[in-house]
Amino acid sequence: MAPTSKVSSEKIVAKSLVDVVTERLEDAIVAGDLVPGERILEQVLANEMGISRGPLREAIRRLEGRRLLERKPNIGVRVAELSPERLNELLTVREALEGMACRIAATKMTDAEIQDLEKLLNAHARDVSSSSGYYQQSGDFDFHFRIAQSTGNEFLISMVTGDLYDLLRVYRYKSSTMGGRAEEALNEHKKIVAALAAHDPDAAEAAMREHISNARIHAKRAFEEAAAADKADAS
């Protein structure tokens, strides 16, 4: 990386092994390499990663705090189980938080930022028509990310774009629960931007809530159908 000139303008963050391991674990869970419900054997995983158990355990503790992992004393660590109920809970919380974020954004966002958002949406419109599927992923995240960011509320930002988002990503990989709503989502996004442009907090919050609420209902149904299909397969 950065084979350019200069000394290397990269910030020397001096990440500790625990930080690295935490990220690797996180990615593994989110990517589905570690399936929900799966037991984690510390020694085995430590060997695979070429480290000792100490740092691994510390990384696990952190992810416990973020609810990606669950530990039972003297038994072991498991990847957090997924269920339609839990997904519904997550999205309800997200609805509350992002609704608030959008409300604040309506008062704080500059016109320049809103214009950027509109440009983003236009770019997304192309993806939708070409059904590249891109929009479902990072495109959607980008949209929500910018709104959260504009609040300037660090705590809120870290919840929406950090913890909560990671948790939701687990579901995305598990099945195609999210997505399949590209067109509707885009229209809802447009509505949100319109409210932001009008600097109308109430409308902005309502629009965001409706957007996430729709996603919640859609995801819930899709998840339950997928679960039913799984069950049928097992017969």
Add this chain to the structure above:
Amino acid sequence: MAPTSKVSSEKIVAKSLVDVVTERLEDAIVAGDLVPGERILEQVLANEMGISRGPLREAIRRLEGRRLLERKPNIGVRVAELSPERLNELLTVREALEGMACRIAATKMTDAEIQDLEKLLNAHARDVSSSSGYYQQSGDFDFHFRIAQSTGNEFLISMVTGDLYDLLRVYRYKSSTMGGRAEEALNEHKKIVAALAAHDPDAAEAAMREHISNARIHAKRAFEEAAAADKADAS
């Protein structure tokens, strides 16, 4: 509990040392024994607790995930710093989450539960008139706790009554930022209960939001005044 026959029907939870240490640390932070900004020396603290550094470090990692502690690689661990901005951020998030909780409660709470809530309020009314100060503490918590609980949303509950609440408690001990609003708070609580009794989600959410918003504005002012006074003292 259960001093009856049989061997002992108590659940043997077998908490690990890390669990115990986590709680002790948490209490120490919340109680103000560990002041915000204070550096924590692992070896020293481990000696004081009579344990080794391993479990202590794991406990610290957990509290990092909950944002009560902050670690800089190769530097050390500090108790999370407090600031009016941060408090404001916290309470904004709380407003969003508890507002949502209250909305759901309006549809889910049974009439029996609502009556209990009313009883609770009457009991509180006495405390307020006798200015025992009790209400500011566990009484208020109890009220909010019951509403969150009634949603049945485990994730939401754990945020409101767990993580967020702990964070806020740090501020309560630091200064008298919270409180001094017993009478107003009681009236606001009454308004919330009325909305719940009417099973009106919109009104319930609005009442809870107003309640927390008032607390936020009050706390912000109190905190800033206290900070200003501290500064004056230093002269």
Add this chain to the structure above:
DNA sequence: TCGGTTTTTAGTGTAGACAGTTTGCAAAGT
């Protein structure tokens, strides 16, 4: 006396070893 450089030292980061529990298996008893 001051600025910069080297040395020291305290503290974090990591690894490895040991102890305590749990669980699965197998053998014995009913």
Add this chain to the structure above:
DNA sequence: ACTTTGCAAACTGTCTACACTAAAAACCGA
């Protein structure tokens, strides 16, 4: 055949020791 009990292997929980990093102190030259 089925339950029970004892054993053994495996894994988690904890502690100790060592390596590495960064801040502080001492030192030297101007």
